[in-house]
Amino acid sequence: MKKVLPVLAVDVVLVIVFCAIGRRSHDEADVLAGLASTAWPFLGGLxxxxxxxxxxYRNKFDPRLVVPTGVLVWLSTLVVGMLLRVVGGQGTAFSFVLVAGTVLAVFLIGWRAIYGRVRARTSR
Incomplete structure (x- = not known):
């Protein structure tokens, strides 16, 4: 459990950062309520x-691994997040799906890849 909570916290923070960046790039108002409205579908997917x-992968679960954890968490965050956006009456334009998929991959898979590299180098 000690290794799970910090990793989950990193993922949650990165999803919120992704949503905040998106809202900021569109100069959207109502900061806290708007951020919550944008973030909840993706946090649900996460x-x-x-x-x-x-x-x-209960017996082999390691939340820091790129595969399977990073990839499955990324895909779920994107796909379930978009489905929840539709249910919530929010937009899912194709360009948004592409940008969201790319940024979420960089965030959710990328940090795990960097962590794995650093860990491999320091364990030599």
């Missing part, structure tokens, strides 16, 4: 990804 990964 939760589904974490639960699915833990359920599928």
């Amino acid at each position: 939760a589904v990804g974490w639960l699915a990964t833990f359920g599928l």
Whole structure:
């Protein structure tokens, strides 16, 4: 559990940062309520990804791994997040899906890849 909570916290913060950057780039007002409105679908997708990964890989679960954790969490955050945006009456323009997919991949997979590299180098 000690290694799970910090990793989950990093993922949550990165999803919120992604949403904040998006809102800022569009000069959207109503900062806190707007951020919550934008973030909840992606945070829901993140939760589904974490639960699915833990359920599928319970015996080998390591939240810091790129594969399977990073990839499954990223895909779930994107796909479930977009589905929840549709349910919530929010937009899912194709260009937004592409940008969201790219940024979320860099954030959710990227930090794990960097962590893995650093860990491999320091363990030599």
